[in-house]
Amino acid sequence: MKFRPLLFAVFIVVLSSCSSGKKAYEKGDYYGAVVKSVNRLKQKPDHSKSKETLKGAYPLALQSLEQEAQNMLASNEMFKSRNTINIYNRVNELYEVVKSSPAALTVIKSPKNYYSEIGPLKEKASEELYGAGITAMMKATRRDSREAYFYFKECEGYTPRYKEALEMMTQSERDGTLTVMYEESAYNNWTSSGNFIRQLDEIQFIELVNKNIAVTQMGRKFDLNMLVSIQNYSEKKPVITKKEYELIDSVKVGEKVVNKVKVPTYQTIRGKYIENKITVESEGTISIVIVDPKTGNKVFSDDFRGTGIWKDTWGTCSGDQRVFSKSQKDACATSTPRPDSQALRKQAMEDLDKQVYSRLSGFLKNY
Known part of the structure; x- marks a missing residue:
């Protein structure tokens, strides 16, 4: 008898799932053996090996958890009641697992739960x-x-x-909240610290307050003062690269008679296609200094550099127009593109936001 590859793969998977509960049982993972056996019985209620595994694993899993709970209650652990609740919850999970399968209930007719014991704890x-x-x-x-x-x-x-x-x-x-008063100085209004400030302020136990608002909160003291200096922004000169393609093809231009038979005549056509690529890079910088107002000491200082990149292409065609493909003709019909300064600024801003948030979130969380 020959197995098809797909049927053989399915056979292997089924065989593996049949033995997974037993393997867990043999390794002493009685809790896992119960769960896997019940899941198998949901797929195949008459599966004898799963029933056999469940019959042996459930009492041992229950015994193990009950002993663990008794030991915890008798210990001097600081959170022994909470820990015991967690153990009882695992017993209750087994209860719900067995109850979810009619086939499993034929094996474990009265699964045990500790719902009533949890209340007083x-x-x-x-x-x-x-x-x-x-x-x-x-x-x-x-x-x-x-x-x-x-x-x-x-x-x-x-x-x-x-x-x-x-x-x-x-x-x-x-x-437990670290309070930070911040102010920013902008260069040519090219960007704002609003994005990463808002993200940092959303972190639990960190509160950032703009200096303009802080001055209205008379007498309030802050743990840190932060100065965000939004500095230079620039776009580099466009870099243009060219790649030339010599194109040669032939087209039918008519017919001629050879030995009383009409045969097509062709003409060789030539053209040159130039693929032009333009690339422009942008760069913006932010400097951040954080001072402890109690000591006047600088506790954080770093400069961040955000970059952006804009690319576009167009074509140049010369020679016989019949030699060019539609996409090449479309590219040649496009005028030289102009750099998208708005997109370049946005990319530089987003790159800065990502860097500053990553660096400052870790610093402020652990300060």
């Missing part, structure tokens, strides 16, 4: 997280305040309105 988990948040806040550093924010946020997820977790979350986010 949620308040304990909130207590753990709330305490960790308070401890982090008391360290009074920006980094610890950010850590506290996520503790309080997770606390609220388990028990909404737990103590003052919501208020503490708001306060820790405020304490």
Whole structure:
């Protein structure tokens, strides 16, 4: 018997999927063995090997997770209630997986869940997280305040309105936010820092305020002052390259009689096609200096160079017009293109935005 290549490939895939649950079981991955076996039974409810694997893997997966939960509850782990909830959730996931397959339910008739046990643990988990948040806040550093924010946020997820977790979350986010007052000086108004400033301001724990607005916020102090100097912009001279093509063809011009037989006569035609390419590059620069207002020290200084490139082509035709293709004729009918200064400026701006955002986002996040 011969297999066609496609049928043979399908056979191999099916064979592999049949044994994947068993392989997971043999490796001690009982959780994975249950999931893979059930998925196989959804495709083929009478698959005996999957039923056999499921029958052996489910009790072992359940036993392993229950033992892990008991050990966690008996430990001195800081977040043992939260961690136990996560373990119970894995038991519940197996419960839902088995329940999703009628064939699997013929093997595991009463899958176990821990939904009712999770409820009482949620308040304990909130207590753990709330305490960790308070401890982090008391360290009074920006980094610890950010850590506290996520503790309080997770606390609220388990028990909404737990103590003052919501208020503490708001306060820790405020304490963890780096505030930056910025101003910019422009050269010939060729660009603006608006794009990368807006992107940076969207990052959590970073707030940028324009100096013009900052002066109206009497008494407010900022962590950093940033000067954005938008400097030179220039476009280089166009670079034009040419490539010549000598074209030779023949066309029918009539007929003549040879030995009383009409035969076509041809004429050789010639032409020259020149492919012209024009390239223009642009360049713009921005200088950024960041100072710590408390010490007056310069903490960041860098120059950025953004570039753009514009290209176009046109053709030059000479000689017999019949020798040229339609595309060549169209190219020759095009006048010499003029550089698109607007596109060149936009490209240089976008390149600068990308560079500045990449560099500053990392610096400000870790400052």
